Amino acid sequence: QQVEKKDLKLAVGGKPLLYYLPLTVAERLGYFKEAGLNVEINDFGGGAKSLQALVGGSADIVTGAFDHTVQMQAKGQPITAVALLGRYPGIVLAAVNKAGTIKSIKELKGKKIGVTAPGSSTNFMVNYLLTQHGMTPEDVSFIGVGGGPSAVAAVKRGEIDAIANLDPVISQLEADGDVSTIADTRTEKGTLDTYGGPYPAAVLYTTPAFIKENPKTTQALVDVFVRTLKWLDQAKTEDVLKVLPPEYFLGNQTLYAQAFEHSKPTYSPDGRFSQEGAEAAYKVLKAFDKAVAATDIDLSKTYTNAYVEDSLKRIK
Amino acid sequence: MAVARVKRLPSRPVILLLQVAVLIGFFLIWHVLTATKILSPFFFGTPLAVLERTWSDFASGVIWYHLGITLLETALAFVIGTVAGIAFGFWFARAPLVSIVFDPYIKAVNALPRVVLAPIFALWLGLGIWSKVALGVTLVFFIVFFNVYQGVKEVSPVVLANAKMLGASNRHLFRHVYLPSALSWVFSSLHTAVGFAMVGAVVGEYLGSAAGLGYRIHQAEGVFDTVGVFSGMLVLTIFVVVIDAVVTVIEKRLLHWRPQEAQTTNAQG
Amino acid sequence: MAVARVKRLPSRPVILLLQVAVLIGFFLIWHVLTATKILSPFFFGTPLAVLERTWSDFASGVIWYHLGITLLETALAFVIGTVAGIAFGFWFARAPLVSIVFDPYIKAVNALPRVVLAPIFALWLGLGIWSKVALGVTLVFFIVFFNVYQGVKEVSPVVLANAKMLGASNRHLFRHVYLPSALSWVFSSLHTAVGFAMVGAVVGEYLGSAAGLGYRIHQAEGVFDTVGVFSGMLVLTIFVVVIDAVVTVIEKRLLHWRPQEAQTTNAQG
Amino acid sequence: MSDSAAVAAALRTEGADKAALRLDGVTCTFPSPDGRGQTYTAVQGVTLSVAAGEFVSIVGPTGSGKSTILNVAAGLLAPSAGRALTFGEPVDGINPHAGYMFQADALMPWKSALENVAAGLEFRGVPRREAEERARPWLARVGLDRFGDRYPHQLSGGMRKRVALAQTLIVDPKIVLMDEPFSALDIQTRQLMENELLDLWSADRKSVVFITHDLEEAISMSDRVLVLSAGPGARLIGEYRVDLERPRDVAEIRMTPRFLDLHREIWGQLREEVLKGYAQTKLK
Amino acid sequence: MSDSAAVAAALRTEGADKAALRLDGVTCTFPSPDGRGQTYTAVQGVTLSVAAGEFVSIVGPTGSGKSTILNVAAGLLAPSAGRALTFGEPVDGINPHAGYMFQADALMPWKSALENVAAGLEFRGVPRREAEERARPWLARVGLDRFGDRYPHQLSGGMRKRVALAQTLIVDPKIVLMDEPFSALDIQTRQLMENELLDLWSADRKSVVFITHDLEEAISMSDRVLVLSAGPGARLIGEYRVDLERPRDVAEIRMTPRFLDLHREIWGQLREEVLKGYAQTKLK
Ligand SMILES: Nc1ncnc2c1ncn2[C@@H]1O[C@H](COP(=O)(O)OP(=O)(O)OP(=O)(O)O)[C@@H](O)[C@H]1O
Ligand SMILES: Nc1ncnc2c1ncn2[C@@H]1O[C@H](COP(=O)(O)OP(=O)(O)OP(=O)(O)O)[C@@H](O)[C@H]1O
């Protein structure tokens, strides 16, 4: 079939992150090309920047956090998620061993907690956990440590008492024995324990206007990702490593493999959204994002399963 | 020596008025553009909201703590970078062998993107203010360094020879010849450096910290609070202008010997 | 005028040798420190691995495309920033009213953290090279601007008056007096500016792009590939040193009139 | 002209309209070094007029205000009171009819000797190559034709002065202002230059205002010698018409009795002034 | 001393060891303007010696190399060949016994007149306040005591020269090198300054090397007058001992017959040199 727009600009905030692995796999497997799409992947310093690129019109489509769809509705800039890539957030809260023994969330009171960035989903995750345990975010102090080597550096220096971060930072720290896990949302159980429901993580989103003008293109994109997710679901670790660009594990291949295995359950097997997942995310955001709290959000506008369902009909 | 009659500048209050007019004009254009949606308020906020937020931040006092940290970092970065820049600039200018051997490396280091070095700074200096200061210093240092280096080389050879004949030691030459002669270079670089010290501090905070204006801006950006971002930048710029004014005052005092375009007074006596 | 006998510098090859020695010394220290784990190879890589990677990147040719993009951005940022800086510097220096009214705003803009502005640049200029160029320009511009502004003000009043009496128009004054006189200021700022143009390009890529050295560094950092990060920086610095050498050659040609420390030759004839 | 018709009329009756240069009650008060506090009045109420084709010298004690007067005439300095007119027009900004040879080094350091001499022509739109061709004979005229490619810092003090001389004269100004042009030259070169200048001057009768400390030079060159009093508040206190025949040879004319008379007369007045000025400032 | 014993012995027999200043076959060749191509030899094989307490003048055509010789004596310029000795020691770097009054403006523009005069004392460790106290009478001596707070650009050309004079002399150097110190002064001020200098000199018998274009000045001040030939490759071509009695008054001594004889003699030689130099470069 003919797509309306062949040349697409896709934005992502941190392409090499395992969080966005389906994107890299789709690219490497050549699925975009097969779908007749010419996708230029622009990598940004963070999810917020890639979202801004979309809103500003310089990017057509984004792989980013589901949270953004809720937050943007509150800002009057509607965006819609069209495919779910990650069903669990993959955020891990861990205590830094060097800084003493923190075993439970209660003990976090008065401690310094490293998050990727203030106001990010790692921040919200800790906030939420704190309130669940009868504390407020003011009871701890948050330090933005980033999601790369700087986060590792902060832990190694013992500058923070606990860290909420993603892979590969967590796997690296675990491998070195620097941290012990307190809460782990890389698994279904951990996610349910933490958020009380499945919490949608990475999604493919774009503006309603784009969907309206380019329904076929949107469908083609969703097809690509559904195909990828199916492939991922079946793939073994070695297969995945073979597909990825070699630079990704030039640093340390075993570490990468380990991190991948940790993250594997987080990838959605089919790309479908669930209403309870959306509600879980809304609940968390409402508690800490003033703009979200102040607006009535229509969750049905934040995502659509229509394209995924259509894909699933064709892709086995 | 005398130079053509100067078109007299308007008096201080008039200039102030013009400056305020420019400011108001700027806010007005901003307002009109965002109100008519030519510029998207999502990206540019609206001036009224920004001013309001800035005001309430100051009124409630929350901003002071963050501002204090940022200013402290800025000041430290500025002072350390400037002193190091001046010291190395003089040293290099006076030690041609050192300068010629290290020249390419200095330039190479100047070209390293500091943002990438942030993890290393964090590793060495922790997440406190010092890693931000380090970032600022790496920006300030090179600007001052290159200008001082050049400034020293521009010293009038006759004046230099004269001071030497009068028995000036190296220390004296520095104090009485190189330093005053290079001062206008130093100050020219300081005007850029003040800004860069602030940029260094804020970017450092932005990349990882627990407080400071950069932290607040990052936080606001994380929740797509454009008004918060611009309000943070507004506060920043206000204070950089203040710091720069201080530099200018010092400059005026230290460079008062400089020949101005010759003028006669109109009032007699 | 004549100045004290210069300690003759060693000849070119000796200097080159010393420079190489410094380089080797640096790599050696790096090697020893990482080999003995005093510096963690996780954060600092190892020099051998970095060199090897750089070599293989060049050999396989993958780096050329990214390097080309970065160099293009750097060159554009450098040229646009420099030309704009010179033009505005001259304009401000020659239009005292404009300069005094806009002075605080120029300084304020200089203090804005560009990182925060990146989304706005992307909004206006798209995701291609131009948003990176814009970032570089905002760094280069101010450095050149302040130096040109100061340089023009430093013009010797007697020489200026003389040219005016000889009938020089404003255009002539610019070409024959202000420009040559300010040239050493311009070049001093260019040495810093080259580095900052590169920094701007790379940071722009680092913050969001689909190609370029900054993009590669970002990718490497995302997967903890320290060797890749340092290899990227190495390539960067090599090229900035090359560009700077070009600037220096031009500088030498344009400033050949400058009084050097007076020397006599030893060879007769 | 913004002045009242009465003043204009008054001037016209004095024939000032035809004067190449006229200073009218010029007073120059400088602000004090630190910008506040006491001001310093260098010259006070100086009125002088130089006819077209006239050669006028100004002598006076050092620091009295001779250069200041030239700066006003050149339009480089706006007087605190009084005004300057050139060919009947008020001088506002650079005096377009004047060439000025400065007392201090004023060559462009980034231009070679030849390029410095050619600069004035270039400013007048002569193509570079032609300008340099025309500059070459001028360099020869001041005895420097082998030094065209030297930069100013590679020239001796006297050579720089001679380049400045060629630079000023090549553009053929109607009024030539010269501030101690020959003081850095040895006597012989000086006389050669003086004769050069007289030759040029008599060829097309420029107006020349010439400052010198050498009274013999002043008398031997000029039609009129003006004596400035010691500062502060220097005034013109003497005017001597030099009625020696032209053309003159500066070396020979110094032996004539009329010259010696004039010299004695002016010298007497000058000496008094200097001693007065010196006494005012000298403590010991 | 790295020289061979033979040379050292030869010098000692000439009594050079006691000479305050001795130049020994000094040749100065400058690289050409563009750094390659032809070089320019300013002075060639200049040998001269100034005894302690002697007052020596050097005259010569403009651009011949007088300033170059002083630069070598001051240790500011290393000769291409030959060497400079001061009190028997080779001059390596700045000559520590010498004070140098430059031909060009050399005041520090960022210091006021008073501070400029005081600078030399400060460099010698005198506390700032005391240095300025001691500088004040020196300013008065050069007739500038009311101008202490002016910056150089606010002074007239002659005033700057006088500040430089005080600046050089206040530190009491054993050897004083002066490059056309009085050329920017009017005759009267000049004579006052000349007498000042002679007073100072006779009080503690410094060695003075004095460059001037005014032959009368040279003769009336010095014990010996040296004549430099025209460049390139200028050499010393004449040496005249001035056997006029001391103390002298510079104005009066010019009338004595011996003075006039000397003047005529030196002038003859000088004139020839200048014309030769001028002829070499002049085309027209
Ligand atoms: N820009 C200025 N600011 C303050 N005072 C000045 C300035 N320019 C000149 N003067 C003063 O004005 C007086 C006259 O200076 P001017 O240069 O005209 O003297 P002159 O007659 O040319 O002396 P000379 O023969 O030494 O050159 C001096 O006392 C000088 O200090
Ligand atoms: N740095 C230099 N480079 C090249 N040539 C130079 C340099 N310095 C001086 N010269 C040349 O050396 C010669 C002698 O110069 P010097 O300044 O010694 O002359 P002078 O006798 O002092 O003349 P004046 O009486 O005009 O001051 C001149 O031809 C000059 O051009």
Ligand SMILES: [Mg+2]
């Ligand atoms: Mg004067």
Ligand SMILES: [Mg+2]
């Ligand atoms: Mg000389």
